[in-house]
Amino acid sequence: MDRDKAFKLYERSISLIKENQHEKGGFYASPPGTRYPYVYTRDHSVIVMGAIFAGLLDEAKKGLNFILDVQKPSGEFSQRYDVNGNDTSYKDPQIDGNGSVLFVLGKYCEATEDYGLCTDRWNVIEKAVEYILRHKNDEVDLIHSMNSIHEYPAYEQGFEIYANSACCAGILQAVKIGESLGKEVFEWREEAEKIKKGILTRLWSSRIRSFIKNIRIKYGESKPLGYDPFSSVIIDVDAAEYAPAYFELIEEDDLKVVSTVKRIDDLLWDEELDGLNRYPQAWDRNNGGYGPWSHFTLQIARHFIRTEDEDTAERYLGWCVEIAHDYMLPEHISTIDRFELWLEAYKNANILRDKKITMIENIKRHPKWNDGLVYVTTPLLWPHAEYIRTYKEYAEKFLK
């Protein structure tokens, strides 16, 4: 790994986060003029987390104030907002957003012991937790979601692992905050423990030796679940199956995590491009062409750092350092062949929309196109936030 470039990428990641915070506090998912110039709750939460790890605590607090102020009347945090805090979502609810906001709020409190934010917004925290618990199914003690981290209902509607892990971890952080403020949160803890047990048992396969993606259920209120129109299970490999560890519900060295990550590494590491794909190519929803994603590669890199597998950690982190162009990380990369395959499929299906046409133009304009590579959405702030955390951990463990 090019250590000089790795350090410069760390510094650039911090400056990109600072540059991409709007004066009202929201973090752009990608800069104005690029593909995602909005505040997406999921991305925003990850970026706030990156800011905390970078020591940008004022920026993190400003980001938290922004998101806590824009909760919807139901208690939901919307899929996305404009920089003024107006809900501009165009997707069904994404309940992991509630978990993510609570999780990062708890992490901010842990880092700063600044609970003033939570005292003022305790009603927001209550509504956020209650919104999650309204979606809990008591037959399996899991949270029902319409979609999740991939915004892909076909594979994510049901009791999905990332959404459940985020929500469970979020409630546990709300419990910690509540206890610090002297609130009565015993019931929340009980509910969170049930959800955790649900994740660790119902979303785990002993035969595959991996966490699984989703118990596919159309209606969270179907009872009994076996009669739900969708009732089935998705056991395909997905980088999101690392979520129970990502959200700190289980130790990194737990055999469940180790064997899950082994399956992810075995099946999703890209043989041609290196880097980690997010899910199998056959899912066929690969805007710009199938290929490895920076932020999933960085998440899994942390597992290898924490389990002291330096070679693999370097393979993962080093790949991200290598693909960074002008010290900026893309959402994902692909090859021109795969790009053409995707383009043909979407053209034939007549589902190329204007935003995708803009994306295609940007891909072809990117300098890496001339090297035979497809760079999709550069820079994306999410991987830069993950890079800050991962590089710091790597440097502390292996570069001292």
Add this chain to the structure above:
Amino acid sequence: MVKSKTFIKAFIVGAIEMNNRMGGEALYDWLWAIGERLGELEGGGIEGKRRGDLHYDPICPLKAQLETEHYFDIIPKEGDSYFMCPMSSGADKPACGDIVCVMHYAYRRRRGELAGKKVFHLMARSHLTEDPIFNEDAIKAAGKTKKDIEELVQESACIFAYR
């Protein structure tokens, strides 16, 4: 058995029954009230895709779900007043491509109000004929002319403006 589309059909049948029993004005008021209530539940927000100072929906999300044209011939109704959209004119009224535009406009309008915006509904495409239906008062109130929105009409099911 009850199927995925049963509730959607129930909505259309309910609207027709309301129209048959209580008349077009009652139906209009009912749909307006539903839209406002839904807007309050959802909270403030800005809808649609943005082009300059206009917003638009490339497809009508309600048309895709309702499949009105599919049920038009098969659902019993008295006359055709259900689909005639008994709108009163004005800049603060919907452009009516279908009776559900009343509900959608009231919803969007309430969400806009909660976000501190006034909403004008400039055009909606008819669910049955696909012709653009303009609200000329709303176009004027938004500071536009039909010529200004001509190009956007080609790729929109619905055009509106926040001011």
